[in-house]
Amino acid sequence: MQIHRNIEALPQFKNAVVTIGTFDGVHEGHRKVIQQLTDEAQKINGESVIITFHPHPRKVVHSSILGLRLITTLDERIELLRNLGVNHLVIIPFTEVFANQLPEDYLRNFLIARFHPHTIIIGYDHRFGRDRLGDYKLLEALQEKYRYQLQEIPKHVLDNISISSTKVREAILRGDMATANHLLGYVFFFEGEVIHGDKLGRELGYPTANLKVQDEEKIVPGNGVYAVYVKIPGQDGWLKGMMSIGLRPTVNGKKRTVEVNIFDFDKMIYGQTIRVYVKQFLREEVKFDSLEAMVKQIGQDKINSLAVL
Ligand SMILES: Cc1cc2nc3c(=O)[nH]c(=O)nc-3n(C[C@H](O)[C@H](O)[C@H](O)COP(=O)(O)O)c2cc1C
Numbered sequence: 259m260q261i262h263r264n265i266e267a268l269p270q271f272k273n274a275v276v277t278i279g280t281f282d283g284v285h286e287g288h289r290k291v292i293q294q295l296t297d298e299a300q301k302i303n304g305e306s307v308i309i310t311f312h313p314h315p316r317k318v319v320h321s322s323i324l325g326l327r328l329i330t331t332l333d334e335r336i337e338l339l340r341n342l343g344v345n346h347l348v349i350i351p352f353t354e355v356f357a358n359q360l361p362e363d364y365l366r367n368f369l370i371a372r373f374h375p376h377t378i379i380i381g382y383d384h385r386f387g388r389d390r391l392g393d394y395k396l397l398e399a400l401q402e403k404y405r406y407q408l409q410e411i412p413k414h415v416l417d418n419i420s421i422s423s424t425k426v427r428e429a430i431l432r433g434d435m436a437t438a439n440h441l442l443g444y445v446f447f448f449e450g451e452v453i454h455g456d457k458l459g460r461e462l463g464y465p466t467a468n469l470k471v472q473d474e475e476k477i478v479p480g481n482g483v484y485a486v487y488v489k490i491p492g493q494d495g496w497l498k499g500m501m502s503i504g505l506r507p508t509v510n511g512k513k514r515t516v517e518v519n520i521f522d523f524d525k526m527i528y529g530q531t532i533r534v535y536v537k538q539f540l541r542e543e544v545k546f547d548s549l550e551a552m553v554k555q556i557g558q559d560k561i562n563s564l565a566v567l
């Protein structure tokens with residue numbers, strides 16, 4: 259998959275089959291559309307092209323959802339799309355100027371001039387241009403003039419996509435990884451840099467890598483204890499572990515922390531960025547009466563984690 263970030267330097271696409279969207283999460287619903295895209299491209303011996311926007315249009319257009327958390331960062335979206343056999347990913351900086359183009363200008367100067375699409379695959383509810391005035395009807399009306407074919411994404415696929423994206427975000431926030439991972443079709447993951455904590459973990463017998471999630475847009479699971487897999491750069495395979503997210507009421511914690519104890523592991527990894535795959539929710543965070551009681555429970559958490567990993 260070729261990645262293009264500069265609209266001025268796009269190649270001449272051959273029989274481009276184009277779809278447009280943010281594809282946050284690249285979940286099962288998105289994959290249906292991408293399958294339609296790659297199938298169609300193959301049929302006409304053309305190239306499949308995804309046009310995506312970054313930052314997320316909803317952030318630029320509706321300031322009210324500035325707090326919107328994304329299931330995947332741009333880099334993660336790229337990684338997930340790479341596995342799906344798409345030829346080109348074009349990343350457009352979704353600025354106010356871009357968003358404010360008149361629909362016909364957007365169509366002529368952007369879609370047609372840059373891509374010369376053979377086929378545009380789009381949902382019936384797709385909107386574009388200033389005040390979202392451009393719609394499917396306009397694409398239909400200008401089909402002959404600009405000589406492209408239009409292919410509609412079935413309504414049930416679209417409905418499923420928006421329901422899934424919302425459901426995945428809500429599920430992650432309440433720690434319901436069974437639902438989130440099922441809808442995603444893969445195990446939800448995030449990355450964080452290992453930072454220094456209070457150095458209590460080692461004393462308790464469970465050293466924990468405290469994680470700082472760099473990307474502020476990235477969604478992180480709700481408070482609780484989870485069974486996880488961990489990927490450390492430069493090391494083969496996934497390691498097993500358990501994660502705690504929360505305020506650590508037992509030790510009078512004030513800040514929300516994300517920490518992971520990795521099983522059968524004993525290395526200093528401060529400063530490294532590790533990836534955590536969140537497999538399953540185990541329990542809520544609890545304020546224990548003593549450290550001993552907490553350590554005992556953490557021992558049980560380990561047993562429970564190993565049972566599901
Ligand atoms: C699997 C696991 C479960 C945990 N559960 C709780 C909990 O229920 N309540 C709590 O206050 N802290 C919980 N903690 C957090 C511990 O209090 C924390 O690991 C300890 O304070 C060490 O912190 P440090 O890494 O900053 O030294 C848990 C930690 C782990 C690894």
Ligand SMILES: Nc1ncnc2c1ncn2[C@@H]1O[C@H](COP(=O)(O)OP(=O)(O)O)[C@@H](O)[C@H]1O
Binds near residue numbers: 468520527
């Ligand atoms: N099994 C392990 N799981 C997680 N971190 C480990 C493990 N073994 C060693 N470490 C290292 O020890 C650190 C955690 O020790 P801990 O006493 O909890 O300190 P801190 O409070 O700074 O997190 C981790 O950041 C990591 O560098």
